[in-house]
Amino acid sequence: MTTGTVQGLEGVVVAESTKSLVNGIEGKLIYGGYRIEDLAENALFEEVAFLLWNDRLPNKSELEGLRQTIAAEASVPDAVIEMLKVLPKETNSMAAVRTAVSMLSPYDPDAENLTDKDVAQRKAVRLTGQITTICAAWARIREGKEPVAPRHDLTLAQNFIYMLTDEEPDQTSSDAVNVYLVLLAEHGMNASTFTSRVVTATGSDMHSAVVAAIGALKGPAHGGANKEAMKTFLEIGDPARVDEWFQTEVKQKKRRIMGIGHRVYKALDPRAAILKRHAKALAQSTGNTKWFEIANRLEETARADEYFIERNLYPNVDYYSAIVLYTLDLDVDMFTPLFVMARVAGWTAHIIEQMGGRLIRPKAQYVGETDLAWVPLEAR
Amino acid sequence: MTTGTVQGLEGVVVAESTKSLVNGIEGKLIYGGYRIEDLAENALFEEVAFLLWNDRLPNKSELEGLRQTIAAEASVPDAVIEMLKVLPKETNSMAAVRTAVSMLSPYDPDAENLTDKDVAQRKAVRLTGQITTICAAWARIREGKEPVAPRHDLTLAQNFIYMLTDEEPDQTSSDAVNVYLVLLAEHGMNASTFTSRVVTATGSDMHSAVVAAIGALKGPAHGGANKEAMKTFLEIGDPARVDEWFQTEVKQKKRRIMGIGHRVYKALDPRAAILKRHAKALAQSTGNTKWFEIANRLEETARADEYFIERNLYPNVDYYSAIVLYTLDLDVDMFTPLFVMARVAGWTAHIIEQMGGRLIRPKAQYVGETDLAWVPLEAR
Numbered sequence: 001m002t003t004g005t006v007q008g009l010e011g012v013v014v015a016e017s018t019k020s021l022v023n024g025i026e027g028k029l030i031y032g033g034y035r036i037e038d039l040a041e042n043a044l045f046e047e048v049a050f051l052l053w054n055d056r057l058p059n060k061s062e063l064e065g066l067r068q069t070i071a072a073e074a075s076v077p078d079a080v081i082e083m084l085k086v087l088p089k090e091t092n093s094m095a096a097v098r099t100a101v102s103m104l105s106p107y108d109p110d111a112e113n114l115t116d117k118d119v120a121q122r123k124a125v126r127l128t129g130q131i132t133t134i135c136a137a138w139a140r141i142r143e144g145k146e147p148v149a150p151r152h153d154l155t156l157a158q159n160f161i162y163m164l165t166d167e168e169p170d171q172t173s174s175d176a177v178n179v180y181l182v183l184l185a186e187h188g189m190n191a192s193t194f195t196s197r198v199v200t201a202t203g204s205d206m207h208s209a210v211v212a213a214i215g216a217l218k219g220p221a222h223g224g225a226n227k228e229a230m231k232t233f234l235e236i237g238d239p240a241r242v243d244e245w246f247q248t249e250v251k252q253k254k255r256r257i258m259g260i261g262h263r264v265y266k267a268l269d270p271r272a273a274i275l276k277r278h279a280k281a282l283a284q285s286t287g288n289t290k291w292f293e294i295a296n297r298l299e300e301t302a303r304a305d306e307y308f309i310e311r312n313l314y315p316n317v318d319y320y321s322a323i324v325l326y327t328l329d330l331d332v333d334m335f336t337p338l339f340v341m342a343r344v345a346g347w348t349a350h351i352i353e354q355m356g357g358r359l360i361r362p363k364a365q366y367v368g369e370t371d372l373a374w375v376p377l378e379a380r
Numbered sequence: 381m382t383t384g385t386v387q388g389l390e391g392v393v394v395a396e397s398t399k400s401l402v403n404g405i406e407g408k409l410i411y412g413g414y415r416i417e418d419l420a421e422n423a424l425f426e427e428v429a430f431l432l433w434n435d436r437l438p439n440k441s442e443l444e445g446l447r448q449t450i451a452a453e454a455s456v457p458d459a460v461i462e463m464l465k466v467l468p469k470e471t472n473s474m475a476a477v478r479t480a481v482s483m484l485s486p487y488d489p490d491a492e493n494l495t496d497k498d499v500a501q502r503k504a505v506r507l508t509g510q511i512t513t514i515c516a517a518w519a520r521i522r523e524g525k526e527p528v529a530p531r532h533d534l535t536l537a538q539n540f541i542y543m544l545t546d547e548e549p550d551q552t553s554s555d556a557v558n559v560y561l562v563l564l565a566e567h568g569m570n571a572s573t574f575t576s577r578v579v580t581a582t583g584s585d586m587h588s589a590v591v592a593a594i595g596a597l598k599g600p601a602h603g604g605a606n607k608e609a610m611k612t613f614l615e616i617g618d619p620a621r622v623d624e625w626f627q628t629e630v631k632q633k634k635r636r637i638m639g640i641g642h643r644v645y646k647a648l649d650p651r652a653a654i655l656k657r658h659a660k661a662l663a664q665s666t667g668n669t670k671w672f673e674i675a676n677r678l679e680e681t682a683r684a685d686e687y688f689i690e691r692n693l694y695p696n697v698d699y700y701s702a703i704v705l706y707t708l709d710l711d712v713d714m715f716t717p718l719f720v721m722a723r724v725a726g727w728t729a730h731i732i733e734q735m736g737g738r739l740i741r742p743k744a745q746y747v748g749e750t751d752l753a754w755v756p757l758e759a760r
Contacts, residue, residue, distance in 0.1 A: 004393045008581070008738035012392060013384045018748035033749030042754060055748065059760040079466050083483070086459050091486035098588065099486075102479040103463070106471035114600070189744040191582050195575060195592060201388070202571050202599025211478065212575060212592030219582025220494070221739050263741055358388035359601050361643055364569040368398035368435065369413030374422060380439040 005365055010263075014189060014360070015197065018055050019349050022188040027267030031186055032056070040274045045156050045181040045342070046070060049128060052186055052349035053121055066125070067155055074129030074150040074159065076100070076137065077107040084134075084141050093138060093333045094218040097340055098211055100134045101127070105207035114205055117352055123206045124348030131344050132156055135337040136163030139330070157181060160341065164330075172285055176324055177338075179278055183271040183317065184339055186346030188264075192216035192223065196347045200354040213347045214340055220258075223339040226318040226325065229259030230332045232298075233322065239293040246301045259319030260302055266312040275320035282327045291323050385745055390643075394569060394740065395577065398435050399729050402568040407647030411566050412436070420654045425536050425561040425722070426450060429508060432566055432729035433501055446505070447535055454509030454530035454539065456480070456517065457487040464514075464521050473518060473713045474598040477720055478591055480514045481507070485587035494585055497732055503586045504728030511724050512536055515717040516543030519710070537561060540721065544710075552665055556704055557718075559658055563651040563697065564719055566726030568644075572596035572603065576727045580734040593727045594720055600638075603719040606698040606705065609639030610712050612678075613702065619673040626681045639699030640682055646692040655700035662707045675703050 006012055021030040029036040032051045039048055046067045050058040058066060080103045087096055105111040108126065113119045129150065137147035140163075148163045157178035161169035187193070196213040200206075217223030236245045249255045262269060276296075283292035299315050302308045325335050386392055401410040409416040412431045419428055426447045430438040438446060460483045467476055485491040488506065493499045509530065517527035520543075528543045537558035541549035567573070576593040580586075597603030616625045629635045642649060656676075663672035679695050682688045705715050 005396060006392060006394060008740050009389075009392070009394060009742035010738075012386060012389070012742040013745050014386060014389060014742040015744050016385060016747045017744040018746070019744075021746035021748070021750060030746075030748075030750055033752035034754060038754035042756070047757075057755065057760060060757055063757065082466070083463050086462070087483075087486050092492055095482070095485045095491065095585075095587065098591065099479060099482040102475070102482050102591070103467075105475045106467050106479075111475065112472055188746070189742055191578060191739055191741050194740070194742060195578050198571060198575050198578065199592065199596045199599070202596050202602035203604065204595055204599035204602075205472075205475075207475065208478065208595030208598050211482070212579065212595045215584055215588030215592045216579045216582050218588050219579070219584035222582035222584075224583065263739060358390075359571055359643060360388050360574070361571050362389035362392040362394040362569055362574060364395050364397040364399075365393050366398070366401035366410075366568070367396045368401070368410075370401060370410055372413035374414060374418040375437065376422070377427075377440055377443065380437060 014194070015354070015357070017189070017350065017353060019052055019346065019353065020186045020188050022264055024262070024264035024266050027265060027270050029187070029270050036183065036270050037274065040179050040182050043182055045178050045185065045345070048182050048185050049345040052345050053124060053352065068152065069125055070129040070156055071150060071152045071154060071159060073126045074133045076104070076130050076133045079107070080104060080134070081137055081147055084138055089142050089144070091142070093142070093337050094214065096138045097131070097134055097337045098214045098218070100138070101131060101214060102207065102211045104130055105205065108207070111205055111207055114203055115355070117355055120206055120352045120355060124352065127206070127210060127348060128344050129156070132160050132341050133163060135334070135341050136160055138337065139164055139334050172282065173328055176278055176282055176328060179274065180321060180324055180338065181342040183274060184321070184342035186343070186349065190222070191219070192343065193347055193350050196351050197354040198360045200351045201357055201360040206348065206351055209351050210344060210347055213343070217339060217343065218336060223336045223343070225258055226322045226335045226339065227332050229318050230322040230326055230335065232258055233291055233294045236294050236298070239290065239297050242294060242297040242301055246298065257298065257302060259322065260308070260315055261311070261313040262316040265314065265316060268314045269316045271317040272315045272320050275317065275324055279320045279323040279327065282324060286327055288327055291326055295320060295323050394574070395734070395737070397569070397730065397733060399432055399726065399733065400566045400568050402644055404642070404644035404646050407645060407650050409567070409650050416563065416650050417654065420559050420562050423562055425558050425565065425725070428562050428565050429725040432725050433504060433732065448532065449505055450509040450536055451530060451532045451534060451539060453506045454513045456484070456510050456513045459487070460484060460514070461517055461527055464518055469522050469524070471522070473522070473717050474594065476518045477511070477514055477717045478594045478598070480518070481511060481594060482587065482591045484510055485585065488587070491585055491587055494583055495735070497735055500586055500732045500735060504732065507586070507590060507728060508724050509536070512540050512721050513543060515714070515721050516540055518717065519544055519714050552662065553708055556658055556662055556708060559654065560701060560704055560718065561722040563654060564701070564722035566723070566729065570602065571599070572723065573727055573730050576731050577734040578740045580731045581737055581740040586728065586731055589731050590724060590727055593723070597719060597723065598716060603716045603723070605638055605696075606702045606715045606719065607712050609698050610702040610706055610715065612638055613671055613674045616674050616678070619670065619677050622674060622677040622681055626678065637678065637682060639702065640688070640695055641691070641693040642696040645694065645696060648694045649696045651697040652695045652700050655697065655704055659700045659703040659707065662704060666707055668707055671703050671706055675700060
């Protein structure tokens with residue numbers, strides 16, 4: 001590797017942003033000026049989306065207006081639902097969501113307006129609602145059930161539970177989904193947000209940028225990690241097996257624990273702490289405590305190990321969000337689409353911030369041959 | 381802007397690569413060791429794809445094997461064709477292609493294999509054929525015509541002309557398409573290729589990475605530029621109007637000429653020189669010389685102007701490729717999909733090169749508030 005190559009662009013500052021501050025050393029996260037702890041405690045997901053899009057909190061009527069607009073625009077064209085029904089049931093859920101979101105743009109009257117930031121905000125609102133509907137619809141379609149249309153009187157978190165279960169949303173589940181969405185809505189220049197900004201910097205449209213971001217979030221080293229974390233908990237299967245599993249798999253076989261460690265956080269991810277409390281409360285209220293206990297004991301075991309202490313390896317947001325989502329009875333393959341539902345707020349805020357900015361085009365260091373003489377096909 | 385921010389990542393080296401060398405100062409382009417002039421003169425597009433995927437030229441039987449496999453695997457699932465037929469006819473062609481390519485993955489048995497490079501190469505071969513079929517199918521569907529299935533006995537360029545016209549492909553058109561595909565197949569760390577690498581670095585799948593790249597290429601500052609260049613030529617409409625248009629629009633109104641100037645090339649883009657010769661030959665063989673004459677006279681006018689001379693602004697690859705594609709009777713909205721057909725070779729080569737590499741995650745400089753006290757909704 002030449003010295004000039006910046007592996008993974010680590011430490012390179014690519015843009016200024018008013019969206020969020022991630023202080024990985026102190027374990028601090030701020031959206032538009034407000035601590036994540038305050039937002040998780042008090043805010044509706046719609047309130048956080050407003051904050052990210054407008055760089056300020058809404059007043060009461062602005063918030064109710066946004067809630068209504070998101071709910072009203074959450075309907076998805078029939079053609080998109082029909083496409084989802086045609087897909088094989090075993091289709092990867094992120095591939096299904098990626099395709100459905102891509103297919104929204106032909107039906108969005110604003111899709112090809114590439115420059116107007118007010119229009120872009122309208123699209124962000126619409127996409128936020130529509131993606132919720134797509135995620136719930138796919139969760140049902142893949143199980144052979146009919147999708148349920150969104151209601152106009154619900155919050156986004158309530159609407160998701162309603163569209164998922166076709167039942168009146170209960171408070172505990174809606175609250176858990178709302179907190180999850182608030183915590184996952186935004187996180188600085190992560191790989192999917194960066195992807196959406198690279199696409200936007202070519203002057204491309206918001207749907208293209210969001211579809212690209214979905215593709216990036218799908219990766220196991222990014223949004224796919226909550227799914228991988230849950231697979232680990234399922235593999236362990238019993239709180240009593242944690243110590244043995246840790247000794248064999250981690251200490252002897254040197255396996256990584258998915259959901260522990262983060263590129264940026266060298267302290268406890270503040271989102272993990274909040275989600276851990278919610279995971280515990282959910283476990284207690286549902287009586288399904290096994291998965292929380294496995295995760296909790298594995299965390300304690302790892303945090304008592306020198307290797308994890310020395311390297312500042314703590315559970316990240318994926319670790320306890322896996323427990324929250326699984327306790328809500330969501331299939332593991334639906335975990336990353338839930339992340340999409342949340343992060344679309346941050347992506348679209350960054351997309352609008354990036355609009356009109358400079359083309360993002362780094363360089364590659366060419367390390368191949370440079371002067372090969374052409375050899376005709378017959379002579380090879 | 382803080383001093384630490386690298387605008388557009390200009391000059392930042394993000395990876396080593398054996399795929400291509402772009403020397404913008406000397407106006408030199410090399411794919412895997414071979415000069416672009418040699419490749420354009422001698423190589424089939426399939427030969428270039430082989431070179432990009434394997435870092436060497438194929439022998440005769442390897443090339444024929446690849447040609448056959450691409451042609452045989454170019455079939456697109458019926459469900460994807462049906463989805464294209466459902467879309468509104470006025471759908472942006474890149475949005476249609478993006479959605480169709482995204483919808484391929486549920487039907488690709490290798491789609492969710494994320495780590496095996498041999499499997500990845502198989503997917504690259506398949507995608508290269510299928511994207512040709514999708515582009516030709518959409519070009520027909522949007523005009524209300526039935527799509528035509530690929531033939532097993534043709535080269536990719538011939539197959540495209542065949543599927544587009546439903547007629548035996550003529551040599552002149554196939555050759556022009558082949559040269560276009562060879563010239564556009566690869567170009568270092570451009571914005572769409574970079575996008576595909578950022579997505580791949582999260583561990584995501586090849587379809588996600590290619591879909592993201594399509595979204596980036598769609599932008600007017602990237603692959604959408606050939607479309608914009610053609611719109612300028614159409615606006616001028618007559619070679620005799622070039623001087624007047626240049627004076628009014630460029631000199632007085634300070635409009636940019638789309639297709640002139642490039643982030644990397646500060647000399648004549650070698651691809652533009654080759655495409656110019658082909659555009660001229662096509663114009664002469666078809667008798668439709670008007671568009672070539674407009675482009676040629678506009679180039680001469682611009683190159684005689686101090687502003688363009690001082691800033692080393694030359695026609696880039698989009699400028700004369702617009703003339704080639706328009707003379708082939710392709711609708712302007714199909715120009716960027718043709719670029720996709722070519723660049724999928726380069727994207728997939730870079731994706732395979734990136735697989736297993738480090739997560740690409742730069743930083744943002746947070747410039748918002750940091751310590752706002754929470755204000756309850758009722759108090760706002």
